[in-house]
Amino acid sequence: MPRPPSGFGTRDVARLLGLRQARVQAWAREGLVHVGRNARGDFRFTFRDVVLLRTAKELLDSGLTTHKVRTALDALREQLPAGRALSGVRVAAAGGEVVAKSNDEAWEPVSGQRLLDFQVAELAEAVRPLARQAVEEARESEEELDAEAWFELALELEVAAPAEAIEAYHRTLEIDPEHADAHLNLGRLLHEQGEVSSAETHYRRALALRPDDATAAFNLGVALQDRKRWRAAVVAYRRAVEIDPGYADAFYNLAAVYAKLGDRALGIQNLKTYKELVED
Numbered sequence: 001m002p003r004p005p006s007g008f009g010t011r012d013v014a015r016l017l018g019l020r021q022a023r024v025q026a027w028a029r030e031g032l033v034h035v036g037r038n039a040r041g042d043f044r045f046t047f048r049d050v051v052l053l054r055t056a057k058e059l060l061d062s063g064l065t066t067h068k069v070r071t072a073l074d075a076l077r078e079q080l081p082a083g084r085a086l087s088g089v090r091v092a093a094a095g096g097e098v099v100a101k102s103n104d105e106a107w108e109p110v111s112g113q114r115l116l117d118f119q120v121a122e123l124a125e126a127v128r129p130l131a132r133q134a135v136e137e138a139r140e141s142e143e144e145l146d147a148e149a150w151f152e153l154a155l156e157l158e159v160a161a162p163a164e165a166i167e168a169y170h171r172t173l174e175i176d177p178e179h180a181d182a183h184l185n186l187g188r189l190l191h192e193q194g195e196v197s198s199a200e201t202h203y204r205r206a207l208a209l210r211p212d213d214a215t216a217a218f219n220l221g222v223a224l225q226d227r228k229r230w231r232a233a234v235v236a237y238r239r240a241v242e243i244d245p246g247y248a249d250a251f252y253n254l255a256a257v258y259a260k261l262g263d264r265a266l267g268i269q270n271l272k273t274y275k276e277l278v279e280d
Helices: 010-017 021-030 047-061 066-079 083-088 120-139 147-157 162-175 180-192 196-209 214-226 230-243 248-260 264-279
Strands: 089-094 097-102 114-119
Touching: 010 021, 010 047, 010 120, 021 047, 047 066, 047 083, 047 089, 047 120, 066 097, 083 120, 089 120, 114 120, 120 147, 120 162, 147 162, 147 180, 162 180, 180 196, 180 214, 196 214, 214 230, 214 248, 230 248, 248 264
Parallel strands: none
Antiparallel strands: 089 097, 089 114
16 A cells, blocks of 8 residues: 655754754664654654654753653653644643643743743744645655545644645545545634635535544534524534533533524523533
């Protein structure tokens, strides 16, 4: 099965982080990052690997031992979210403690000693040219990539190059029109760009292909709510909570939609359910 030329090579990562290639390769062999290899056996680093390597570099430069850095990276690896959510993360450390927090969360350092503090979005900006290069390599590949290969490439591109990720998801669906995850992710990216009607189409398709997908139902509800189609939004949100009764955000949005419809009682009822879920 053809695989995508996704990920970044040792030379690119070394140049991006201001390291020697030998150092990047050594850290990969030592397991500071759990890096993959391509068909030729060369290291290929994901964007998450690049974030971890930058963290390792700054911690080691601050004087921490390799053992402490490895422990910190293991903890950080568990904290880092997947997909585009990664671009909204701040990585920081104090006294050897490494934490990752989303931009919308308050964060207080354990002490005033900051060994590192950077926004992943800044790193994503630096990586963007490499992400675009990956798309060019995929387009020009001698082997025709399959749907799953394009999908994996799209996932990797979402953080640094959303426009290219959209293209890769379109390629996925040209090959496999029934790829539910591609419909769902493409819908989300289009929605974020304001193309709500197109997003709705992809959410509906994802839900038709996977009727038990609460996220597809919820996202469809958001699209319908954005289009002020209140009653249709209610149907979508109610489907989301039927699939997943613990979907707090769906109850919150239901409360808002019922308020728009003038149904105060149902609005209060759904808001109460939301509060019960988030307080548990």
